[in-house]
Amino acid sequence: MRRSIRLDKEYIVHSYLTEDELAIKEFLAFNEVDDDDLEPFVDELLQKFVEEYDPEMDKIKKIVLLWCIRILTLGDEIEVNFKCKKCGNVQDTTISLANLLRFPEIDSDEVPTKFVDSSEPIEISDEFYDEMDIDDFEFYAKNLYSYYIVYNTKIHFNCYYCNEDHFTNLMSFKKVLQFMSEDSYETLTEWLHVLVYFGHLTRNDVLKMTPVQRMLEIKYFQETKKKELGDQNGN
Numbered sequence: 286m287r288r289s290i291r292l293d294k295e296y297i298v299h300s301y302l303t304e305d306e307l308a309i310k311e312f313l314a315f316n317e318v319d320d321d322d323l324e325p326f327v328d329e330l331l332q333k334f335v336e337e338y339d340p341e342m343d344k345i346k347k348i349v350l351l352w353c354i355r356i357l358t359l360g361d362e363i364e365v366n367f368k369c370k371k372c373g374n375v376q377d378t379t380i381s382l383a384n385l386l387r388f389p390e391i392d393s394d395e396v397p398t399k400f401v402d403s404s405e406p407i408e409i410s411d412e413f414y415d416e417m418d419i420d421d422f423e424f425y426a427k428n429l430y431s432y433y434i435v436y437n438t439k440i441h442f443n444c445y446y447c448n449e450d451h452f453t454n455l456m457s458f459k460k461v462l463q464f465m466s467e468d469s470y471e472t473l474t475e476w477l478h479v480l481v482y483f484g485h486l487t488r489n490d491v492l493k494m495t496p497v498q499r500m501l502e503i504k505y506f507q508e509t510k511k512k513e514l515g516d517q518n519g520n
């Protein structure tokens with residue numbers, strides 16, 4: 286799958302495969318690194334999934350592109366596992382990534398497109414205003430968000446038990462890489478083994494599946510096994 290994303294210019298991004306999920310989870314499992322140390326690894330990924338990728342771009346733009354690729358491949362929901370800081374209950378919650386990024390709605394060819402963190406007050410450079418007459422000024426003031434790529438560093442969610450407010454910052458290399466697979470490295474390798482050993486597939490067949498195809502394959506495998514066991518028990 287491919288999709289065109291309009292940031293400061295048009296980017297064509299591609300979805301990734303099971304082999305990429307595995308490589309990402311393997312890298313995270315075996316490398317204890319700071320967010321900035323992940324940049325060379327991220328550049329390699331973006332080189333592969335973004336046409337005409339420029340490694341000199343800002344970090345925030347790289348993170349936005351990674352999230353776009355993740356959403357294209359696995360959809361715009363993530364499961365977050367957390368322990369409530371107030372009542373201590375451990376739980377899962379689903380977060381929609383629609384709250385994470387908002388792209389300009391109006392064709393903004395004439396306007397410099399900037400990345401704005403909506404958790405912070407928006408600052409606009411003086412040069413931006415200096416070039417406008419008063420009519421333009423009013424128009425842009427009204428439609429401010431239409432001209433910016435807005436990202437949100439604080440995604441809020443509530444405790445299921447006590448309703449305590451929590452938030453998470455998803456705008457880091459580490460966070461987006463973690464969410465590029467719903468499975469851990471151990472689970473991925475285990476399922477790879479099971480599908481090859483019992484599923485009559487080659488390792489390469491599985492690695493070249495999209496993550497969604499692989500998850501379906503696992504589901505069918507589990508259903509078939511269950512049915513077989515049922516048949517053996519005479520049901």
Ligand SMILES: [Zn+2]
Pocket residue numbers: 369370371372373374444445446447448449
């Ligand atoms: Zn709680």
